[in-house]
Amino acid sequence: MDFLAPVINGFGVVLEPTNLLYCLIGVVIGMLIGVLPGLGPAATIAILLPLTYGVEPVTAIIMLSGIFYGAQYGGTITSVLLRLPGEASSVVTVFDGFALARQGRAGTALGIAAIGSFFGGTVAIIGLTLLAPIVAGFALDFGPPEYTALAMLGILLVATVSNGSKLKSIIAASLGLLLATVGRDTFTGEARFTFDNLSLADGLDFVPIAMGIFGLGEILYNLEERHNKVQAPAKVANVWPSRKDLKESSGAIGRGSVLGFFLGILPGGGATIASLAAYAMEKKRARNPERFGRGAVEGVAAPESANNAAATSSFIPLLTLGIPANATMAIIFGALLIQGVTPGPQLVQNDPELFWGVVNSMYIGNILLLIMSIPLVGIFVKILRVRAAILAPITVLITLIGVYTINNSIFDIWLVIAFGLLGYMMKKFGFEPGPLVLAFVLGSLLEENLRRSLLVFGGDPAGFVGRPISGVLLLAFLAVMLLPLLQKAVRKTRTPARPVEALHEEKERV
Amino acid sequence: MISASNEAVPSGGSVRHAAAGNGTSPAIADELAEPLTPEQLAAEWEEERPPHAGPLANVAAAVAAAGLGTAGLITSMGMGLGSPEKPEPGLWPFIISLVMITMSVALLLFGRKKLDAEAFSSSSWQVAAGIATLVGFVLVVGVTGFEIPTLLLTFIWLKFLGKETWRMSVLLSFAVTAAFYLIFVVALSVPIPHLF
Numbered sequence: 001m002d003f004l005a006p007v008i009n010g011f012g013v014v015l016e017p018t019n020l021l022y023c024l025i026g027v028v029i030g031m032l033i034g035v036l037p038g039l040g041p042a043a044t045i046a047i048l049l050p051l052t053y054g055v056e057p058v059t060a061i062i063m064l065s066g067i068f069y070g071a072q073y074g075g076t077i078t079s080v081l082l083r084l085p086g087e088a089s090s091v092v093t094v095f096d097g098f099a100l101a102r103q104g105r106a107g108t109a110l111g112i113a114a115i116g117s118f119f120g121g122t123v124a125i126i127g128l129t130l131l132a133p134i135v136a137g138f139a140l141d142f143g144p145p146e147y148t149a150l151a152m153l154g155i156l157l158v159a160t161v162s163n164g165s166k167l168k169s170i171i172a173a174s175l176g177l178l179l180a181t182v183g184r185d186t187f188t189g190e191a192r193f194t195f196d197n198l199s200l201a202d203g204l205d206f207v208p209i210a211m212g213i214f215g216l217g218e219i220l221y222n223l224e225e226r227h228n229k230v231q232a233p234a235k236v237a238n239v240w241p242s243r244k245d246l247k248e249s250s251g252a253i254g255r256g257s258v259l260g261f262f263l264g265i266l267p268g269g270g271a272t273i274a275s276l277a278a279y280a281m282e283k284k285r286a287r288n289p290e291r292f293g294r295g296a297v298e299g300v301a302a303p304e305s306a307n308n309a310a311a312t313s314s315f316i317p318l319l320t321l322g323i324p325a326n327a328t329m330a331i332i333f334g335a336l337l338i339q340g341v342t343p344g345p346q347l348v349q350n351d352p353e354l355f356w357g358v359v360n361s362m363y364i365g366n367i368l369l370l371i372m373s374i375p376l377v378g379i380f381v382k383i384l385r386v387r388a389a390i391l392a393p394i395t396v397l398i399t400l401i402g403v404y405t406i407n408n409s410i411f412d413i414w415l416v417i418a419f420g421l422l423g424y425m426m427k428k429f430g431f432e433p434g435p436l437v438l439a440f441v442l443g444s445l446l447e448e449n450l451r452r453s454l455l456v457f458g459g460d461p462a463g464f465v466g467r468p469i470s471g472v473l474l475l476a477f478l479a480v481m482l483l484p485l486l487q488k489a490v491r492k493t494r495t496p497a498r499p500v501e502a503l504h505e506e507k508e509r510v
Numbered sequence: 511m512i513s514a515s516n517e518a519v520p521s522g523g524s525v526r527h528a529a530a531g532n533g534t535s536p537a538i539a540d541e542l543a544e545p546l547t548p549e550q551l552a553a554e555w556e557e558e559r560p561p562h563a564g565p566l567a568n569v570a571a572a573v574a575a576a577g578l579g580t581a582g583l584i585t586s587m588g589m590g591l592g593s594p595e596k597p598e599p600g601l602w603p604f605i606i607s608l609v610m611i612t613m614s615v616a617l618l619l620f621g622r623k624k625l626d627a628e629a630f631s632s633s634s635w636q637v638a639a640g641i642a643t644l645v646g647f648v649l650v651v652g653v654t655g656f657e658i659p660t661l662l663l664t665f666i667w668l669k670f671l672g673k674e675t676w677r678m679s680v681l682l683s684f685a686v687t688a689a690f691y692l693i694f695v696v697a698l699s700v701p702i703p704h705l706f
Contacts, residue, residue: 094551165624167621168621174579175578185599187599220640393664393683394664400647410648413648413651417644427628429563430571447602
């Protein structure tokens with residue numbers, strides 16, 4: 001019962017009116033940005049970071065995580081109705097979702113997706129509740145060498161699993177690490193890369209970088225690539241799936257949830273990969289796979305359950321190890337740091353209210369989302385008519401004024417514009433922004449632990465291999481590094497990539 | 511609770527789509543009616559994407575990154591590297607700069623042909639114009655308060671970057687400015703410079 005007491009106390013935190021309100025705000029915003037083409041969850045969370053300054057840490061994270069998993073629900077709507085994936089994690093839903101919509105069964109697709117998302121999310125929260133304290137307990141013994149290896153592996157995985165060129169992602173990550181060194185050196189107090197600029201003396205803030213690269217960069221990029229083809233969607237008749245549909249898809253929902261949960265935990269994994277994998281698995285398992293792409297309910301159920309489960313379970317590495325598994329988690333990590341909370345193995349014990357408050361808020365959030373996606377789906381379908389051209393100046397102004405409000409500093413607005421330009425250029429030249437921001441967030445942690453470990457080992461890098469956990473992590477690091485080179489050698493003799501892989505190359509809107 | 515929509519109507523959806531899309535051209539409606547396999551859809555998305563920039567874009571990116579890495583390398587050497595037992599402030603940035611240069615050279619040698627960069631087009635000027643309005647906003651905001659630059663920025667983005675109508679642009683830019691004033695100044699009392 002000792003284990004359950006803090007979990008139940010967490011519900012007390014969630015049920016405070018403020019937290020409930022922010023949970024509602026979070027999931028509504030998440031749903032909206034999922035529906036509206038253009039901004040993804042990472043960009044939105046980045047833009048809204050200034051909002052979290054005035055509130056309690058637990059309230060802030062409840063809202064931000066609501067945006068993240070809410071977007072997984074919302075992204076489905078455009079996939080099914082318009083054949084435009086609202087989020088990268090809903091790309092595969094397009095195949096069967098849109099096919100179902102064409103047969104006049106858009107409602108069925110949306111209903112199954114909502115139920116699958118709810119189930120996947122709930123399974124993942126329960127898994128998170130059970131698994132997170134165990135992982136955290138295990139990680140309590142981690143010392144500087146383990147953290148060094150873990151952070152390096154985390155950055156490398158996010159860089160190599162992302163869609164773009166791996167070389168470019170590693171370049172972006174090293175730029176992020178370099179940016180993290182700007183300011184005073186924590187060990188010696190010496191100023192680094194400050195160019196005698198007083199505003200840089202304390203280092204670069206995370207918020208202007210995230211807001212610039214994710215938020216403004218995305219807005220500028222969309223300015224060029226307007227989604228001109230957005231048309232008014234079909235009316236959605238009935239979103240309550242029949243018993244037959246539910247029966248057909250229940251297996252897919254279950255399998256998708258479990259697969260998504262595990263893929264979400266892996267660093268570099270996350271909602272997008274989970275949905276792709278779940279779709280591929282269902283197609284492989286199916287007795288007649290040719291139904292897929294022609295309106296198979298399982299083709300909607302599996303990826304939608306998986307992406308929501310993965311979105312939820314990707315909180316595990318963040319909240320228990322302090323290592324964000326993907327770009328969105330990196331921003332939530334930054335938001336926690338701003339609030340003076342350092343995520344890590346101690347979080348469950350030292351700050352149980354925050355930990356269980358956030359985890360348990362996801363039950364409420366998922367229920368709210370289920371309500372919004374089944375009875376209220378019509379409202380969100382109407383919102384699809386709002387043109388991107390009208391939203392763009394509003395989001396830009398929220399970004400500019402928002403970043404100013406943090407420190408009342410005009411310099412921060414300049415920073416956002418500079419990083420917005422960088423984010424835009426990176427997108428144009430095929431660099432993923434995720435690895436940069438993630439590396440920036442982990443940069444000082446990595447350097448500090450590396451230097452501490454070197455002090456412990458007396459300068460002998462072989463010491464990393466001598467400790468079992470850091471040794472294994474470094475081995476994994478090497479494997480991730482060398483595997484693609486091996487694969488490349490093998491693939492040269494094989495046929496070109498399969499279509500699902502090609503789709504994966506579709507520019508991810510973060 | 512039993513769905514009425516589960517009786518499959520093969521063509522019903524597309525007809526409704528065409529009808530609901532008032533204002534869309536018939537071409538789009540036709541295209542939507544066509545069934546597409548995932549492979550065709552992938553090909554179509556590929557076509558819709560902006561044109562690739564040639565290998566030269568990758569060369570430029572690699573050179574820029576290598577230049578940045580070199581600058582980092584030189585600066586960090588100036589800070590002092592120390593030794594692994596006694597690392598000085600420059601050691602860590604030195605290592606990262608080295609990684610960055612290595613990867614840039616690798617990109618230059620092996621990654622040149624991957625066509626993942628996008629070419630700039632005439633619509634890229636819109637982005638340049640957008641950035642110019644942002645710079646203008648920051649320059650003016652400290653002097654005149656945020657109301658006038660907000661109004662102007664919204665109007666330019668709506669009318670010229672967003673191709674909205676005059677009426678819509680004027681009305682909306684006033685509405686947006688008023689809303690921002692109410693939210694940031696009246697409700698949240700954010701200390702942003704303002705006129706009123």
